[in-house]
Amino acid sequence: MDGLIDSIEYLMQKRDYVRLRQLIEGENEADLAAVFDELFDRYGGEKRDTLVVLFRLLPKDMAAETFSLMNSEMQEELIGTFSDKELREILDELYIDDTVDMIEELPANVVARILKNSTTGERKAINEILRYPRDSAGSIMTIEYVSLHKDMTVSEAFEKIRKVGVNKETIYTCYVTENRRLIGVVTVKGLFMAEEDARIFDVMETNLICVDTHEDKEVVANMFAKYDFLALPVVDKDMRLVGIVTFDDAMEVIQEENTEDVRKMAAIAPSEETYFRTGVFKHARNRVLWLLIFMISAFITQRLLTHYENILLAVPTLVPLMPMITDTGGNCGSQSSTMIIRGLALSEIRFSDFFKLVFKEFRIAIMVSSVLAVVAGIMTYFLCDRDILTAVVIVAAIICTVIMAKLIGAALPMLAKRVGLDPALMASPLITTIVDCCSIFIYFNIAAYVFNL
Amino acid sequence: MDGLIDSIEYLMQKRDYVRLRQLIEGENEADLAAVFDELFDRYGGEKRDTLVVLFRLLPKDMAAETFSLMNSEMQEELIGTFSDKELREILDELYIDDTVDMIEELPANVVARILKNSTTGERKAINEILRYPRDSAGSIMTIEYVSLHKDMTVSEAFEKIRKVGVNKETIYTCYVTENRRLIGVVTVKGLFMAEEDARIFDVMETNLICVDTHEDKEVVANMFAKYDFLALPVVDKDMRLVGIVTFDDAMEVIQEENTEDVRKMAAIAPSEETYFRTGVFKHARNRVLWLLIFMISAFITQRLLTHYENILLAVPTLVPLMPMITDTGGNCGSQSSTMIIRGLALSEIRFSDFFKLVFKEFRIAIMVSSVLAVVAGIMTYFLCDRDILTAVVIVAAIICTVIMAKLIGAALPMLAKRVGLDPALMASPLITTIVDCCSIFIYFNIAAYVFNL
Numbered sequence: 001m002d003g004l005i006d007s008i009e010y011l012m013q014k015r016d017y018v019r020l021r022q023l024i025e026g027e028n029e030a031d032l033a034a035v036f037d038e039l040f041d042r043y044g045g046e047k048r049d050t051l052v053v054l055f056r057l058l059p060k061d062m063a064a065e066t067f068s069l070m071n072s073e074m075q076e077e078l079i080g081t082f083s084d085k086e087l088r089e090i091l092d093e094l095y096i097d098d099t100v101d102m103i104e105e106l107p108a109n110v111v112a113r114i115l116k117n118s119t120t121g122e123r124k125a126i127n128e129i130l131r132y133p134r135d136s137a138g139s140i141m142t143i144e145y146v147s148l149h150k151d152m153t154v155s156e157a158f159e160k161i162r163k164v165g166v167n168k169e170t171i172y173t174c175y176v177t178e179n180r181r182l183i184g185v186v187t188v189k190g191l192f193m194a195e196e197d198a199r200i201f202d203v204m205e206t207n208l209i210c211v212d213t214h215e216d217k218e219v220v221a222n223m224f225a226k227y228d229f230l231a232l233p234v235v236d237k238d239m240r241l242v243g244i245v246t247f248d249d250a251m252e253v254i255q256e257e258n259t260e261d262v263r264k265m266a267a268i269a270p271s272e273e274t275y276f277r278t279g280v281f282k283h284a285r286n287r288v289l290w291l292l293i294f295m296i297s298a299f300i301t302q303r304l305l306t307h308y309e310n311i312l313l314a315v316p317t318l319v320p321l322m323p324m325i326t327d328t329g330g331n332c333g334s335q336s337s338t339m340i341i342r343g344l345a346l347s348e349i350r351f352s353d354f355f356k357l358v359f360k361e362f363r364i365a366i367m368v369s370s371v372l373a374v375v376a377g378i379m380t381y382f383l384c385d386r387d388i389l390t391a392v393v394i395v396a397a398i399i400c401t402v403i404m405a406k407l408i409g410a411a412l413p414m415l416a417k418r419v420g421l422d423p424a425l426m427a428s429p430l431i432t433t434i435v436d437c438c439s440i441f442i443y444f445n446i447a448a449y450v451f452n453l
Numbered sequence: 454m455d456g457l458i459d460s461i462e463y464l465m466q467k468r469d470y471v472r473l474r475q476l477i478e479g480e481n482e483a484d485l486a487a488v489f490d491e492l493f494d495r496y497g498g499e500k501r502d503t504l505v506v507l508f509r510l511l512p513k514d515m516a517a518e519t520f521s522l523m524n525s526e527m528q529e530e531l532i533g534t535f536s537d538k539e540l541r542e543i544l545d546e547l548y549i550d551d552t553v554d555m556i557e558e559l560p561a562n563v564v565a566r567i568l569k570n571s572t573t574g575e576r577k578a579i580n581e582i583l584r585y586p587r588d589s590a591g592s593i594m595t596i597e598y599v600s601l602h603k604d605m606t607v608s609e610a611f612e613k614i615r616k617v618g619v620n621k622e623t624i625y626t627c628y629v630t631e632n633r634r635l636i637g638v639v640t641v642k643g644l645f646m647a648e649e650d651a652r653i654f655d656v657m658e659t660n661l662i663c664v665d666t667h668e669d670k671e672v673v674a675n676m677f678a679k680y681d682f683l684a685l686p687v688v689d690k691d692m693r694l695v696g697i698v699t700f701d702d703a704m705e706v707i708q709e710e711n712t713e714d715v716r717k718m719a720a721i722a723p724s725e726e727t728y729f730r731t732g733v734f735k736h737a738r739n740r741v742l743w744l745l746i747f748m749i750s751a752f753i754t755q756r757l758l759t760h761y762e763n764i765l766l767a768v769p770t771l772v773p774l775m776p777m778i779t780d781t782g783g784n785c786g787s788q789s790s791t792m793i794i795r796g797l798a799l800s801e802i803r804f805s806d807f808f809k810l811v812f813k814e815f816r817i818a819i820m821v822s823s824v825l826a827v828v829a830g831i832m833t834y835f836l837c838d839r840d841i842l843t844a845v846v847i848v849a850a851i852i853c854t855v856i857m858a859k860l861i862g863a864a865l866p867m868l869a870k871r872v873g874l875d876p877a878l879m880a881s882p883l884i885t886t887i888v889d890c891c892s893i894f895i896y897f898n899i900a901a902y903v904f905n906l
Contacts, residue, residue: 026660030680162645171642172625188641189624192615207479225708227483228701230683247700248681251707255678258711259795262718266791266881267784275796276806280813284820287788294784295825298777299832305773312772319765319772320758323779323889324751331720331747331882335740338719342712343728353729360733367737372748379752428719428881429784436776 005035012050021057029062033069040074041276052081064093071277072105079110088117095169096122097142097249100129129243137220138213140253141234141243146174150183150201154194161188170246173231176204182233182241184208210235213242218257222347224250261345265338265427267294294433301437308444311453317384318447321394322440328372329401329439330432336361336409337431341423344413351418354411361410362403369402389450396446401439408434458488465503474510482515486522493527494729505534517546524730525558532563541570548622549575550595550702553582582696590673591666593706594687594696599627603636603654607647614641623699626684629657635686635694637661663688666695671710675800677703714798718791718880720747747886754890761897764906770837771900774847775893781825782854782892783885789814789862790884794876797866804871807864814863815856822855842903849899854892861887 004027011020024032039051055078058066067075067090079087091099091114099118103111103126115123125143132138146168148157157174165171174191176184184204194203210233211220223232224247232250234243260270267290271278278286305312312319340357343349349357377395384390409431413423447453457480464473477485492504508531511519520528520543532540544552544567552571556564556579568576578596585591599621601610610627618624627644629637637657647656663686664673676685677700685703687696713723720743724731731739758765765772793810796802802810830848837843862884866876900906 028660028662028680158645165642165645171645189618192611192618192624207481209481225704227481228704230700247683247704251678251681251700251704254704254707254711255799258707259799262715262791262795265715265718266787268788268791274799274801275792275810276801276813280816281820283792283813283817284824287785287817288821288824291781291784291788291821291825292828295777295781295829296832298780299836301776302773302836305776306770309769309773313766313769316762316766317759320755320762322775323754323758323893324748326776327751327885327889328744328748330885331744332740334719334881335721335744338715338721339728339736342715346708346712346727348727348729357728360729360736363733364736364740367734368741368744371741372744375745376748379749383752383755428787432780432783432885436780440776 004031005038008035008054009039012054017057020054021059024054024057025059025062029065030069032058032062032066036066036074037071040071040077048077052078060089061093064090068094068098068102072102075102076106076110079106079113084113084117087113091118091122095142095144096125096129097140097169100126100139103130132213135217136213137211137215137217137234137245138243140217140220140249141213141245142169142249143243144168145231145233145241145244146171147177147241148174148186148200150176150178150199150204152200153196154191154198154200154203155196157186157191157200170231170244173229173244175233175241175244176200177241180240182208182210182235182239185233187230208233210239211245212237217253220245221250221253221257225254257345261341261424264422264424265341267291267427267429290429294429297433298436301440304437304440308440308448311444311448311451314453315390315447315451317387317390318393318443321380321384321390322443324376325394325397325401325443326436326439328376328398329405329435330428332365332368332402333405333409333431333435334428336364336406337413337426337428340410340413341427344417344423349414351414354414357414358407358410361406365403365406368406369399372402373398393443393447393450396450397439397443400442400446401435404438404442405431405435408438457484458491461488461507462492465507470510473507474512477507477510478512478515482518483522485511485515485519489519489527490524493524493530501530505531513542514546517543521547521551521555525555528555529559529563532559532566537566537570540566544571544575548595548597549578549582550593550622553579553592556583585666588670589666590664590668590670590687590698591696593670593673593702594666594698595622595702596696597621598684598686598694598697599624600630600694601627601639601653603629603631603652603657605653606649607644607651607653607656608649610639610644610653623684623697626682626697628686628694628697629653630694633693635661635663635688635692638686640683661686663692664698665690670706673698674703674706674710678707710798714794714877717875717877718794720744720880720882743882747882750886751889754893757890757893761893761901764897764900764904767906768843768900768904770840770843771846771896774833774837774843775896777829778847778850778854778896779889779892781829781851782858782888783881785818785821785855786858786862786884786888787881789817789859790866790879790881793863793866794880797870797876802867804867807867810867811860811863814859818856818859821859822852825855826851846896846900846903849903850892850896853895853899854888857891857895858884858888861891 007023036051103114144167146161146164161171172188174186175182176186184206185208186200186204190203209227213234213236231244231246233241234245236242263270269286271286340349373395376398377391380394381391412426416423416426460476489504493501556567597620599614599617614624625641627639628635629639637659638661639653639657643656662680666687666689684697684699686694687698689695716723722739724739793802826848829851830844833847834844865879869876869879
């Protein structure tokens with residue numbers, strides 16, 4: 001991509017618009033949109049006008065798609081330079097779901113201009129999609145699908161696809177409706193394999209897999225991964241077809257949800273922007289809240305340790321070993337919670353597996369802790385002046401801490417799921433904080449017992 | 454799905470095979486495969502024979518697809534009961550890439566039987582795909598695509614698609630080849646929009662986006678997310694078309710890679726199995742190695758703390774505050790590394806951004822640490838008998854620790870990427886271990902200075 005940017009910049013500087021046009025005509029729209037975004041970030045103020053020139057060099061049939069794939073700041077810049085007629089032409093070419101995506105990101109005055117330049121039908125469709133909750137199937141669907149009548153023949157169906165297909169987001173799955181209710185699905189492949197004069201009613205698939213308008217978009221995306229569909233119909237509660245979700249939107253949702261989960265697991269507030277498109281202040285704000293909560297919680301550990309002051313002073317060798325105990329506990333707990341958070345996200349684990357899962361983690365903990373305890377015991381013995389009592393404390397503390405950590409790491413995400421919280425919150429930082437406190441409690445109680453304090 | 458399992462079990466017990474067949478005929482193959490897997494896990498020994506009965510009730514056209522979606526244990530069980538003829542029938546229906554997936558999981562004797570019952574052509578194709586490296590585009594591609602000749606007319610192309618389409622994994626993107634070299638791509642939608650007597654050469658897209666057989670499959674999957682393609686052609690270094698990767702395989706790769714990254718970030722060795730399909734011993738083995746490494750590294754912290762023993766004894770209030778400092782540092786570092794690991798995985802961040810990124814993290818750290826330091830200082834003051842010196846130590850230690858942690862968290866994944874290691878390894882557990890050691894160093898040096906020790 002760097003090569004493409006360099007070539008474009010070179011030809012722009014030379015004002016060689018003929019060769020520039022030849023160059024960009026041969027590129028893919030997604031790559032061009034990435035070039036626009038990159039140059040928009042690099043250029044400031046005046047120089048951004050050259051991007052408007054570049055955009056106007058795009059052939060008509062490529063302009064709209066390139067436009068739909070840009071970041072909203074770049075889109076806003078371009079819209080500011082469009083005449084109403086040009087804006088209408090672009091909007092005409094866009095799929096409704098892309099228009100809605102764009103509207104959600106743009107400032108109000110630009111949105112007003114877009115709505116003013118849409119047709120009444122488009123405006124109605126846009127408003128309808130905008131009405132659905134943010135994370136629902138309705139919010140990511142498009143209304144541009146091909147619908148067929150059950151009494152059509154296969155060749156009539158082909159005729160219709162040919163006529164209306166150019167504006168549809170996918171033509172490969174067509175929907176058979178009767179009084180707006182979805183009664184069947186037929187793929188173009190199915191139509192190819194059927195006789196020309198067969199009736200749609202006889203070739204359509206009636207075992208329908210569809211989603212409700214209010215279904216969580218993550219659930220919808222996971223259905224794509226399971227069924228390998230190109231598109232899924234979205235229906236209201238009376239089985240009326242209101243739109244379709246296509247596989248490219250599902251793929252985007254999967255990537256977004258994964259990013260969100262990974263960030264949540266590191267105690268970062270969710271945000272849809274990429275790293276560099278988020279400002280320093282926003283980054284700080286997204287991170288500081290959870291840090292504060294965990295830091296303040298750590299003062300509980302401080303109170304606990306103050307309580308054990310006499311043990312700390314009596315056996316000073318115990319303190320340097322404390323981070324080893326708490327870190328090992330934290331890592332063990334995080335491993336378990338990560339396995340389970342991911343399993344829950346992929347629906348491989350359900351709440352009904354609770355006891356089976358906790359018991360499994362318990363057995364894993366026994367194995368893992370035995371290995372760790374032996375190594376830690378031997379190392380402690382040799383590093384702490386061959387003090388057998390300290391080594392005994394460490395062996396016992398490691399075993400108890402690992403078991404405790406794995407059980408907490410297993411139970412918390414499951415319980416979060418049960419009460420409707422996002423299990424991803426029960427990840428490393430929270431587990432570490434809780435496990436720290438518990439492992440120090442275990443450690444010093446074992447020490448008090450062994451050293452008879 | 455539980456409802457479907459219950460209904461199937463009920464009808465199996467009643468031996469009502471007529472209604473059982475009616476029931477499963479109306480279901481989707483992916484759901485049925487999930488039922489087989491679930492019942493296989495629930496049933497032991499003898500009772501698994503009933504699953505063979507259930508499988509034989511499936512209509513021929515559903516059997517192969519259901520079979521291809523099952524876990525390998527269930528497949529192995531079924532293959533054991535197939536006659537050679539039945540096995541051949543199933544293999545005939547399977548797409549080559551699904552057969553390869555299956556072969557990779559099955560034991561050698563079963564693989565031998567499969568190869569024996571494949572045609573020479575299939576065997577050749579299977580062996581070819583198996584020869585590609587495990588994570589390459591070649592290993593996930595299929596060879597069942599539709600190829601067209603540039604001199605065909607659109608209606609001749611339709612004729613060919615109709616004739617060969619039934620066995621192709623996708624017919625919606627067709628590939629134009631000349632002497633096996635890829636010269637163009639045409640979609641069925643494009644064919645619909647063209648005149649019937651237009652020549653393929655005039656309607657095909659020649660701006661080709663394709664991947665090399667040895668390209669990393671994760672890169673290939675990310676290309677699907679970027680370009681919204683249904684399929685991507687896989688070519689050798691002479692641009693000869695050797696196969697295609699379809700979007701469903703890309704989606705699977707994305708989910709697998711995300712799972713692998715999340716596990717790696719929690720210091721768990723990668724494994725492709727789900728949680729419950731992995732045995733206790735294997736779970737323990739996947740987790741214990743990294744735990745051992747981090748635990749042994751924590752003894753460096755132990756040595757460091759032993760070195761500060763005189764400070765510990767002189768100012769005993771410092772010890773209970775230690776976990777608060779180290780945990781806050783660990784959490785800050787993990788936040789940064791997580792943001793960057795994910796950004797690298799999605800190609801939003803590149804190594805060339807190194808200094809820009811480190812400077813950004815530095816500014817974020819200044820903001821975050823100011824807030825944390827104020828709160829920690831005030832809490833320490835009131836919780837530690839209004840000791841202003843201890844509070845000063847905490848404020849300074851928090852600021853230095855947070856900045857240090859965020860810089861380490863930012864730099865390590867970038868450097869890992871640079872030297873060809875997986876950045877996901879530079880996540881929470883490793884960052885915590887390193888940050889622990891550094892923050893204790895910072896903490897006690899500040900304390901020594903403030904308390905004049």
